[in-house]
Amino acid sequence: MNVNVKKSSLKYQIAEAVRKEIFRGVLKPGDKVTETVIAQKFEVSRGPVREAMQILVMEGLLVSTTFKETRVSQITTEEVTDLLVPMRVNLETFALKKGFPSWNKELFQQFDDILEKMRRASIFDDLPLFNDVDIQFHELIVLSSKMNNVVHLWESILNRIRLHFIYQNSLSDDLHQYTEDHRVLLDSFKSGDVDAAVKQLEDHLIKTNKTRAELLPDLTNTSQNRE
Amino acid sequence: MNVNVKKSSLKYQIAEAVRKEIFRGVLKPGDKVTETVIAQKFEVSRGPVREAMQILVMEGLLVSTTFKETRVSQITTEEVTDLLVPMRVNLETFALKKGFPSWNKELFQQFDDILEKMRRASIFDDLPLFNDVDIQFHELIVLSSKMNNVVHLWESILNRIRLHFIYQNSLSDDLHQYTEDHRVLLDSFKSGDVDAAVKQLEDHLIKTNKTRAELLPDLTNTSQNRE
DNA sequence: CCTGAATCTATTGTCAACAATCTTATTATG
DNA sequence: CATAATAAGATTGTTGACAATAGATTCAGG
Numbered sequence: 145m146n147v148n149v150k151k152s153s154l155k156y157q158i159a160e161a162v163r164k165e166i167f168r169g170v171l172k173p174g175d176k177v178t179e180t181v182i183a184q185k186f187e188v189s190r191g192p193v194r195e196a197m198q199i200l201v202m203e204g205l206l207v208s209t210t211f212k213e214t215r216v217s218q219i220t221t222e223e224v225t226d227l228l229v230p231m232r233v234n235l236e237t238f239a240l241k242k243g244f245p246s247w248n249k250e251l252f253q254q255f256d257d258i259l260e261k262m263r264r265a266s267i268f269d270d271l272p273l274f275n276d277v278d279i280q281f282h283e284l285i286v287l288s289s290k291m292n293n294v295v296h297l298w299e300s301i302l303n304r305i306r307l308h309f310i311y312q313n314s315l316s317d318d319l320h321q322y323t324e325d326h327r328v329l330l331d332s333f334k335s336g337d338v339d340a341a342v343k344q345l346e347d348h349l350i351k352t353n354k355t356r357a358e359l360l361p362d363l364t365n366t367s368q369n370r371e
Numbered sequence: 372m373n374v375n376v377k378k379s380s381l382k383y384q385i386a387e388a389v390r391k392e393i394f395r396g397v398l399k400p401g402d403k404v405t406e407t408v409i410a411q412k413f414e415v416s417r418g419p420v421r422e423a424m425q426i427l428v429m430e431g432l433l434v435s436t437t438f439k440e441t442r443v444s445q446i447t448t449e450e451v452t453d454l455l456v457p458m459r460v461n462l463e464t465f466a467l468k469k470g471f472p473s474w475n476k477e478l479f480q481q482f483d484d485i486l487e488k489m490r491r492a493s494i495f496d497d498l499p500l501f502n503d504v505d506i507q508f509h510e511l512i513v514l515s516s517k518m519n520n521v522v523h524l525w526e527s528i529l530n531r532i533r534l535h536f537i538y539q540n541s542l543s544d545d546l547h548q549y550t551e552d553h554r555v556l557l558d559s560f561k562s563g564d565v566d567a568a569v570k571q572l573e574d575h576l577i578k579t580n581k582t583r584a585e586l587l588p589d590l591t592n593t594s595q596n597r598e
Numbered sequence: 599c600c601t602g603a604a605t606c607t608a609t610t611g612t613c614a615a616c617a618a619t620c621t622t623a624t625t626a627t628g
Numbered sequence: 629c630a631t632a633a634t635a636a637g638a639t640t641g642t643t644g645a646c647a648a649t650a651g652a653t654t655c656a657g658g
């Protein structure tokens with residue numbers, strides 16, 4: 145997932161590990177995250193842990209209070225549907241436009257592979273896997289732009305969206321339809337018409353956003369603070 | 372400017388100080404930024420400096436290479452006009468919609484004050500000051516949303532836009548016109564019609580973006596690396 | 599029993615020393 | 629002279645100890 149897992153450099157490894165714990169639900173919104181605890185868990189000093197947590201704060205996954213504590217963020221439905229998703233649309237369509245000219249056989253093969261994984265996940269009704277693959281599909285678009293800033297911004301935005309939707313498996317109903325959507329999308333990519341592809345991607349993202357928004361009334365407080 | 376300048380906590384103070392050096396042009400795109408140097412300059416240890424620099428990396432102002440160096444970012448014109456500005460539009464219109472209902476006499480007074488400062492800056496043809504005031508105007512919109520995440524995202528996006536435009540005083544030509552644009556914008560705010568206000572803000576931002584884009588052909592390498 | 603001051607505890611903030619890594623300069627070798 | 633091994637220098641990465649702060653607890657005085 146993350147571009148930043150360079151060799152060595154504990155901060156990136158730790159950031160990634162904590163991210164995973166958040167997305168696996170080990171750490172829930174509102175939960176306290178303590179430097180010392182993380183440091184002991186990974187058997188490192190607090191230095192790299194602090195830097196990792198700073199990264200996650202900037203990504204919007206953690207909220208920290210000076211001299212007090214830091215907790216996993218609570219993202220509101222409103223923020224996701226009204227702000228984060230529109231920004232995501234901007235980012236992905238921009239990346240698509242930039243990357244499209246350089247797309248080749250290999251890349252389309254990767255798309256095909258992802259789609260196949262998605263199909264399988266939908267058959268087995270494996271929601272966590274399906275979500276992962278879904279993200280891989282869109283990540284591939286973003287990566288193809290080869291613009292680091294775009295990738296970073298996208299990750300930051302998507303992390304928040306993801307954190308929010310983990311606690312509402314809103315598209316579990318119709319994984320098949322959702323897979324089909326991606327197949328149509330991929331077909332339009334293969335057509336070679338950039339504008340059509342961009343339009344299709346935009347529609348796809350907006351449609352998903354709408355579907356989800358309709359499904360959830362307003363579940364703000366997803367979890368309680370546990371100590 | 373920054374919301375995070377809480378009492379104490381060196382990392383925020385240092386981040387802000389370095390930010391200022393970047394925006395004042397003391398540190399130019401491509402310039403090397405060394406932990407030890409910053410630490411000595413502010414007479415602190417490297418710990419807080421590292422964390423401050425991590426913040427700036429996440430904000431897109433610095434780029435760091437593991438075990439090697441970190442430098443001030445080079446932002447491309449394309450990135451600004453095609454990506455960052457559209458994202459800015461999203462953020463500000465969203466903030467406007469959220470904040471608008473709570474706008475009161477005091478807030479409008481603040482807008483008036485800012486506009487007056489802007490008018491004066493335009494008369495004295497003080498471009499740095501004008502830019503500052505311009506930012507204050509838009510920041511006020513964003514702050515009025517009272518949503519921290521929105522504020523943070525906006526700052527991060529705007530910092531990059533700002534870094535790019537520092538080295539091309541593209542709107543120096545017509546500060547008066549630009550001031551007038553803001554007056555019109557403020558008037559539409561005062562009308563009380565949210566949708567009209569949003570539309571006006573959108574047009575304003577897009578217009579500025581277009582004007583600027585036309586003025587600059589493609590000046591990518593703004594400065595050289597100095598050691 | 600209440601209230602506020604003093605104390606204790608958990609946690610984050612800061613520091614200075616040491617380790618690891620990359621780059622560049624130097625030297626040995628054919 | 630070219631080139632590969634090696635050493636030196638600059639810079640970032642990591643660590644453990646100590647300081648500062650906020651919140652909870654205890655306890656004295658009314």
